[in-house]
Amino acid sequence: MVPGNKMVTEIVENNFSKSSKPNKNMFSKLVPSLIRIGTNNLDLSMFSPDAKYNILSALGEEHRKKGNLHDAAKCFVLANNKEGLVSVAEDYERLLQFDNCIEVYSMIKNNDKLIEIGKKCLKETKLKQAAKAFVASNFTDGLRQVANDCIDHYRFDQAFEVLSIIDDRSRFVEFGNKCLDQEEYSYAVKSFDRANDTEKLNKVGDLLLREEYLQQALEAYKLADNKIMVAFIMENYYKKK
Numbered sequence: 554m555v556p557g558n559k560m561v562t563e564i565v566e567n568n569f570s571k572s573s574k575p576n577k578n579m580f581s582k583l584v585p586s587l588i589r590i591g592t593n594n595l596d597l598s599m600f601s602p603d604a605k606y607n608i609l610s611a612l613g614e615e616h617r618k619k620g621n622l623h624d625a626a627k628c629f630v631l632a633n634n635k636e637g638l639v640s641v642a643e644d645y646e647r648l649l650q651f652d653n654c655i656e657v658y659s660m661i662k663n664n665d666k667l668i669e670i671g672k673k674c675l676k677e678t679k680l681k682q683a684a685k686a687f688v689a690s691n692f693t694d695g696l697r698q699v700a701n702d703c704i705d706h707y708r709f710d711q712a713f714e715v716l717s718i719i720d721d722r723s724r725f726v727e728f729g730n731k732c733l734d735q736e737e738y739s740y741a742v743k744s745f746d747r748a749n750d751t752e753k754l755n756k757v758g759d760l761l762l763r764e765e766y767l768q769q770a771l772e773a774y775k776l777a778d779n780k781i782m783v784a785f786i787m788e789n790y791y792k793k794k
Contacts, residue, residue, distance in 0.1 A: 583608060584615045592627055606632045613637050617644065626657055635661050646670065651682040655689060664690040671695050680708065684715050693719060700724065704731055709740045722748045729753060738766065742773045751777040758782060767791075 587595065592612070597605045613628030614637070622641050629637035638661050645654035651674055658666045671686030672695065680699055687695035696719050703712035709732060716724055729744035730753075738761060745753040758773035762782075767790050774782040 584611050587612050588615065592624060592631070606634065610634050610637055613641075617641060622653070630660065639663070639666075642666070651679060652685070655682065655686045658686075659689040664692075668692050668695065675699060675702065678702070678706070680706070680711060684711070684718075688718060697721075697724070700728075704728060707735065709735075709737050713740055713743060716744070717747065720747075726750055726753065729757075733757065733760075738769055742769065742776065745773075746776045751779075755779055755782075762786070 587608070597608060600608065609628045609632035613625045613632065613634065616622070616625035616628060617637075617640065622644055626638060626641045629635075629641060638657055642654050642657040642661075642663075645651070645657060651670060655667065655670055658670065667686045667690035671683045671690065671692065674680070674683035674686060675695070675698060680703055684696060684699045687693075687699060696715055700712050700715040700719065703709070703715060712728060716728055725744045725748035729741045729748065729750070732738070732741035732744060738757060741757050742754065745757060754773050754777035758770045758777065758779065761767075761770035761773060767786060771783060771786050774786070
């Protein structure tokens with residue numbers, strides 16, 4: 554028996570012997586000893602579903618009051634207490650811990666709140682968190698806006714990641730052109746490849762070849778299935794070395 558379980562059992566037996574329908578106040582007596590035992594060490598298999606719900610919910614509320622939101626969320630998950638999880642998510646939001654907030658709302662599939670948090674993060678230029686919220690809520694319009702803001706702020710890696718989720722061919726072409734303007738050739742090649750635009754890939758390949766970026770030019774021509782230019786580079790630049 555885990556240290557402390559004997560004390561818990563005594564409290565439960567004393568309360569259950571007095572009433573066949575225990576109320577939530579009874580379970581609050583268990584909380585101090587349960588916290589000492591630790592959520593991972595608890596064995597509540599001997600209780601009814603209602604009793605387990607009340608015990609875990611009481612424990613979750615106590616953790617929440619103490620600011621231990623991770624442990625509170627764990628208890629509410631075990632209790633399947635969605636109301637408790639909403640309260641934890643709201644606490645995370647007040648603390649501006651948006652990653653944790655989004656994670657909790659994702660668990661309970663609260664899409665309205667996820668979209669609300671996503672828009673808030675977008676307004677505050679927290680683009681990674683905004684994308685995370687919009688992905689979890691499957692809000693494509695929000696993801697498009699995140700991609701636009703990533704491009705405007707020259708965050709090409711994040712923009713490509715978001716566009717890959719949306720998988721919009723026309724947006725990849727626009728993004729590829731923007732990358733060309735900024736000499737972000739690697740992302741230009743990746744974008745035109747995702748758009749299946751062989752003409753643009755050949756254009757990038759020509760540009761890279763002129764600049765003597767041979768490996769990147771070779772990659773662009775291979776993706777465009779331009780066998781002539783691939784052979785040209787291999788025969789004239791690599792075999793001579």
